Amino acid sequence: MNHRKKGLWMKNEHIMALAAQLRQSQQSLRGRIVQQREGASSRIEAAAEQFGHPQDSHAQVTTARELALAMTELEIAELNALQEALDRMAAGTYGACTDCGQDIALARLQASPEAARCMACQSAHEHPAH
Numbered sequence: 001m002n003h004r005k006k007g008l009w010m011k012n013e014h015i016m017a018l019a020a021q022l023r024q025s026q027q028s029l030r031g032r033i034v035q036q037r038e039g040a041s042s043r044i045e046a047a048a049e050q051f052g053h054p055q056d057s058h059a060q061v062t063t064a065r066e067l068a069l070a071m072t073e074l075e076i077a078e079l080n081a082l083q084e085a086l087d088r089m090a091a092g093t094y095g096a097c098t099d100c101g102q103d104i105a106l107a108r109l110q111a112s113p114e115a116a117r118c119m120a121c122q123s124a125h126e127h128p129a130h
């Protein structure tokens with residue numbers, strides 16, 4: 001059978017499990033960032049107070065933006081990678097390497113669900129042969 005569609009080649013139960021894993025990682029990463037910042041400074045709390053009541057959903061959005069600004073680039077990149085993986089799931093391209101289009105091994109996705117490339121393309125990306 002060569003007519004298999006690229007992406008979303010996995011069983012739905014695998015996709016669901018990986019999606020849950022991605023959302024969990026997003027939450028724990030956000031929680032970790034908040035904890036770090038709380039220890040280092042009261043910047044986020046100050047921002048939250050400045051933008052009004054926590055019940056106000058607009059204020060929550062603004063506070064979330066403040067929180068995003070307080071993140072380091074690495075943390076932002078990590079969160080982005082998680083979000084992009086969820087976006088690929090929504091787009092139906094999840095599980096296919098973004099570089100070569102080959103299926104990414106399920107074991108690799110289960111180990112790091114945010115992986116966008118297959119092993120070969122990832123190592124080529126990290127260590128370009130010039």
Ligand SMILES: [Zn+2]
Nearest residue numbers: 097100118121
């Ligand atoms: Zn690849």
